[in-house]
Amino acid sequence: xxxxxxxxxxxxxxxxxxxxxxxxxxxxxxxxxxxxxxxxxxxxxxxxxxxxxxxxxxxxxxxxxxxxxxxxxxxxxxxxxxxxxxxxxxxxxxxxxxxxxxxxxxxxxxxxxxxxxxxxxxxxxxxxxxxxxxxxxxxxxxxxxxxxxxxxxxxxxxxxxxxxxxxxxxxxxxxxxxxxxxxxxxxxxxxxxxxxxxxxxxxxxxxxxxxxxxxxxxxxxxxxxxxxxxxxxxxxxxxxxxxxxxxxxxxxxxxxxxxxxxxxxxxxxxxxxxxxxxxxxxxxxxxxx
Amino acid sequence: xxxxxxxxxxxxxxxxxxxxxxxxxxxxxxxxxxxxxxxxxxxxxxxxxxxxxxxxxxxxxxxxxxxxxxxxxxxxxxxxxxxxxxxxxxxxxxxxxxxxxxxxxxxxxxxxxxxxxxxxxxxxxxxxxxxxxxxxxxxxxxxx
Numbered sequence: 001x002x003x004x005x006x007x008x009x010x011x012x013x014x015x016x017x018x019x020x021x022x023x024x025x026x027x028x029x030x031x032x033x034x035x036x037x038x039x040x041x042x043x044x045x046x047x048x049x050x051x052x053x054x055x056x057x058x059x060x061x062x063x064x065x066x067x068x069x070x071x072x073x074x075x076x077x078x079x080x081x082x083x084x085x086x087x088x089x090x091x092x093x094x095x096x097x098x099x100x101x102x103x104x105x106x107x108x109x110x111x112x113x114x115x116x117x118x119x120x121x122x123x124x125x126x127x128x129x130x131x132x133x134x135x136x137x138x139x140x141x142x143x144x145x146x147x148x149x150x151x152x153x154x155x156x157x158x159x160x161x162x163x164x165x166x167x168x169x170x171x172x173x174x175x176x177x178x179x180x181x182x183x184x185x186x187x188x189x190x191x192x193x194x195x196x197x198x199x200x201x202x203x204x205x206x207x208x209x210x211x212x213x214x215x216x217x218x219x220x221x222x223x224x225x226x227x228x229x230x231x232x233x234x235x236x237x238x239x240x241x242x243x244x245x246x247x248x249x250x251x252x253x254x255x256x257x258x259x260x261x262x263x264x265x266x267x268x269x270x271x272x273x274x275x276x277x278x279x280x281x282x283x284x285x286x287x288x289x
Numbered sequence: 290x291x292x293x294x295x296x297x298x299x300x301x302x303x304x305x306x307x308x309x310x311x312x313x314x315x316x317x318x319x320x321x322x323x324x325x326x327x328x329x330x331x332x333x334x335x336x337x338x339x340x341x342x343x344x345x346x347x348x349x350x351x352x353x354x355x356x357x358x359x360x361x362x363x364x365x366x367x368x369x370x371x372x373x374x375x376x377x378x379x380x381x382x383x384x385x386x387x388x389x390x391x392x393x394x395x396x397x398x399x400x401x402x403x404x405x406x407x408x409x410x411x412x413x414x415x416x417x418x419x420x421x422x423x424x425x426x427x428x429x430x431x432x433x
Binding site: 041044045047051052055058059146147148206207208209210211215216219220223227230 | 299300301302303304317318319329330331332333334359361363367369371372
């Protein structure tokens, strides 16, 4: 009988879609919990960022003998270092591909050989598959990274910048707009673009720098890079969970629609089978008369 | 009561402290230094060390451990540091094991067979462990 085979198939599909739905809805709950935690960390860090950036701007506006190697105008840019922040896990909708797409566009627009640092395995795998040279990779889970650990990421970057091997440091990551919206952001960390901003008034008082202006400055700039990288990792982790939560919610919804459709097909097939069976019995009985 | 000034201590992970204080003593790269209200404006780098805070209207000092950073003295004082801890947050056992590890490492390595930065790192780690232990024990040297 024709109906039987397809009824079996439909039943099997309903079962598999149901178990997928269980998994996606569980993942959705997990992501929602992780998102909440990541968001708290993210909000804490963002609140305190401005202290360091403000201090650096203060020094810029008040000191004449700032080491100029960190200023934009004094440096010809040839080699650019791209820091691409992705996640280590998939199933987060277009989260990783958005970052990767932007990074690839930036790198393609750059005539010089890029210097790529991948944070997160998804970005690393993508660029490695396409035979880009990866100069550095950091694959620790982003939600458990501590500020001290980001030092290992930023130190080599600062060293290379000081040595003149790279002339520009660009950070590509996902920034958090809301739980429903995340946007890919490109941020130039070094050299600084802040010049002598005429809007910012110089201090009316002399500021003591100790041990020396240069020492303070040479401490603050790497710290700034470190903080920005740490902040971007924390923000990106928050976005990852938000994106995954959305993706899993959509998947769960889709699974439910699919189950409803399949059940409809199943019932139709069942009815068709019954109808044809009755027809057969009736025609069989008719034939006996 | 002496004049007080607002002190904020910020780490990348949290706001460690925010209150009005009479005096704050920190270790700068050139030595221990105390800051009170109406101090000349300054921006100084800090070493790993203890921080002593005398809150407005209080005789006692609050003690904490901080690991480097900088202090920004203007109309308020802001201290930015990589990590800061109160005595009750310090795991003494862990600090002890860190101290021993760093000491042993320094005993077995000399400038001949180790990198300059590695020796420096071990020294900083030793210093951090010592500071934590001192702070946990209620502060090392200055007692009032």
